[in-house]
Amino acid sequence: MPEMTYLQAISDGLRGEMRRDDRVFVIGEDVGVYGGAFKVTLGFQEEFGPWRVIDSPLAETAIVGACTGAAMMGMRPVAEMQFADFVSCAWDHLVTVAAKQRFRAGTPVPIVVRLPSGGGFSGGPFHSQNPESSFAHIPGLKCVCPATPEDAKGLLISAIEDPNPVLFFEHKHLYRRIKGEVPEGRYTVPFGKARTHREGDDVSVITWGAMVYTAGEAAKQLETEDVSVEIIDLRTVIPWDREAVLASARKTSKVLVLHEDTRTGGFGAEIAATIAEEAFEDLDGPVKRLAAPDTPVPFSPVLEKAFIPQVDDVVAGLRELAAY
Amino acid sequence: MAVREAEPVGSLSEVREAGLDREDLLGIYRNLLVTRGIEERGHILYKQGKIPGSFYTGRGNEGSAVGVATAMGPNDVGTPLHRDMGVHVTRGVEPWRIFAQYMGREDGPTRGRDGNVHMADARLGMIAMVSHLPAMLPVAVGCALAFRIRQEKRVAVGWYGEGASARGDAHEAMNFAGVRQLPVVFICDNNQWAYSTPTHLGYAVEHLADRAAAYGFEGVVVDGTDVLAVYRETRTAIEKAREGGGPTLIESQTLRMEGHAVHDDAFYVPKELFEEWGKRDPVERFRTWLRENAELTDEEEDEIHGRVKKLMNDALARAEESPQPDPATLLEGVYATAEDLDTPHHK
Numbered sequence: 001m002p003e004m005t006y007l008q009a010i011s012d013g014l015r016g017e018m019r020r021d022d023r024v025f026v027i028g029e030d031v032g033v034y035g036g037a038f039k040v041t042l043g044f045q046e047e048f049g050p051w052r053v054i055d056s057p058l059a060e061t062a063i064v065g066a067c068t069g070a071a072m073m074g075m076r077p078v079a080e081m082q083f084a085d086f087v088s089c090a091w092d093h094l095v096t097v098a099a100k101q102r103f104r105a106g107t108p109v110p111i112v113v114r115l116p117s118g119g120g121f122s123g124g125p126f127h128s129q130n131p132e133s134s135f136a137h138i139p140g141l142k143c144v145c146p147a148t149p150e151d152a153k154g155l156l157i158s159a160i161e162d163p164n165p166v167l168f169f170e171h172k173h174l175y176r177r178i179k180g181e182v183p184e185g186r187y188t189v190p191f192g193k194a195r196t197h198r199e200g201d202d203v204s205v206i207t208w209g210a211m212v213y214t215a216g217e218a219a220k221q222l223e224t225e226d227v228s229v230e231i232i233d234l235r236t237v238i239p240w241d242r243e244a245v246l247a248s249a250r251k252t253s254k255v256l257v258l259h260e261d262t263r264t265g266g267f268g269a270e271i272a273a274t275i276a277e278e279a280f281e282d283l284d285g286p287v288k289r290l291a292a293p294d295t296p297v298p299f300s301p302v303l304e305k306a307f308i309p310q311v312d313d314v315v316a317g318l319r320e321l322a323a324y
Numbered sequence: 325m326a327v328r329e330a331e332p333v334g335s336l337s338e339v340r341e342a343g344l345d346r347e348d349l350l351g352i353y354r355n356l357l358v359t360r361g362i363e364e365r366g367h368i369l370y371k372q373g374k375i376p377g378s379f380y381t382g383r384g385n386e387g388s389a390v391g392v393a394t395a396m397g398p399n400d401v402g403t404p405l406h407r408d409m410g411v412h413v414t415r416g417v418e419p420w421r422i423f424a425q426y427m428g429r430e431d432g433p434t435r436g437r438d439g440n441v442h443m444a445d446a447r448l449g450m451i452a453m454v455s456h457l458p459a460m461l462p463v464a465v466g467c468a469l470a471f472r473i474r475q476e477k478r479v480a481v482g483w484y485g486e487g488a489s490a491r492g493d494a495h496e497a498m499n500f501a502g503v504r505q506l507p508v509v510f511i512c513d514n515n516q517w518a519y520s521t522p523t524h525l526g527y528a529v530e531h532l533a534d535r536a537a538a539y540g541f542e543g544v545v546v547d548g549t550d551v552l553a554v555y556r557e558t559r560t561a562i563e564k565a566r567e568g569g570g571p572t573l574i575e576s577q578t579l580r581m582e583g584h585a586v587h588d589d590a591f592y593v594p595k596e597l598f599e600e601w602g603k604r605d606p607v608e609r610f611r612t613w614l615r616e617n618a619e620l621t622d623e624e625e626d627e628i629h630g631r632v633k634k635l636m637n638d639a640l641a642r643a644e645e646s647p648q649p650d651p652a653t654l655l656e657g658v659y660a661t662a663e664d665l666d667t668p669h670h671k
Binding site for chain 1: 435438454462465658
């Protein structure tokens, strides 16, 4: 299996689907001639032409709205928001039109919106957010948050295949930093099936996206203290793998829910509540949440470091739980 | 590019040139009567307490809606709004299903999941509207984008009102359509009142069709009470789009002859305006035209009215028999399955 970066894996999956299926097209700001702000679609316009790799005006509403219409006409649009933050301008089209059309009018809307998300680069308040929890609250949408290159490719292909609007959150901090083996050719990774990133016996971490690696480093540090940490990578936030989460909670009896999005109303709250409802008798400690504080994402590197959960924060949280 | 003000339609020969024979004309009259009939009967149902929520009509807009829909080809698609019942009627939605929709029954196009005119029959090329009206314009543009990518000679029609023209979606949709010269026709139902907001508080240009020039395509103003003029202008625009000529914006001028919805008595609309536009009622206007230009006889008129009346009676009876949706099915259909893609649109 070839080794690829997370970004190359996304690009590989998307290119493969475009070669395989004429209905798949890409639309977004600077995705064509420039190859996308992060170069995910580099070389695509040369291969597929300007009507399948469409440079749109600076208009997220038009991009997502047009994808909805095109999807209803049988296409399989893949929109790129230049940054996940800009999806706020397309909220209405995802939430008002795309998410509700199947339920009320019987019309499926098979679109994928790719969302380069996450912080760690001093992107500031408008180029760093992780808005998956906002969309997880909307019935009719699916939210995908891959952590590994292999999953990024397989989940993107699943997203394109899925008959629903899918938000595909690509963590920017993983784009070039994370490499891994990626199967050649076409394969899918199913939605709603978590991945055990690391097996352990004493404490569980439930997380997704870039925080999988933060948790991994914390777990390594705790090896020396004889604390065995299990890490569950949700892969998809909607649908989410309740069974895998509950099984891990029952196994270790102590759970830390970790995410890079802000705390209040974050998806971690849903997970913690479900564990409390379903696995209360199996717990040996409170379900802990570790998330960014309830502030906009700050610009200064010092402040951003204080904002995004760090390895030390996770170590401290796990230590506390292990000792409980 | 200055906005063009369309002339009214005069003679029968002019209409023939526009592609309508006498049978078509009688069909238009029938569709106007059915449209009005559905909304008048709907109002009665509402007063009887059989319609939950609110109730909206398009009184005064029947000519515009029927005119546009008559100009559309069978494979064209559209996103009609709540004043455009005539579009659904002309495309062939059965009235009993509309009454079932009003009453939130299982046989309405949305099976009780949505109400009033928030419906569409996908098999007839229609897409169900949302309340955020201009949101449907980018959707229509997306349909046109699909046609352009696949090089199909199909056209999308997107409706909005003068109220909706104030929102960014309308701008983004028209700008994108203009940049890419997509096969889409924008119909602005300018009925002069956005709920209680008059036009001078909604926009500052003389005509909304003036804006078309800013997007790089033609704008046309047409009298929306003249069903034949609306038909002629829309047909020209649709065929232009079909042949690769890009979008057109047609501003269809009418007056909303009732309140925003059934609860609203429209006290804020000057009485003289209702009197003036009442004289230009699109249904009556077309009836007069048919008598003067197409030799509509008393017998024919009685026959059409009789058929429409029976259609309404039968439709109401059938809709009242439609069951309430089963609460046990509430959770179904939030997410689509692969089988759902096996629909006319998705093929």
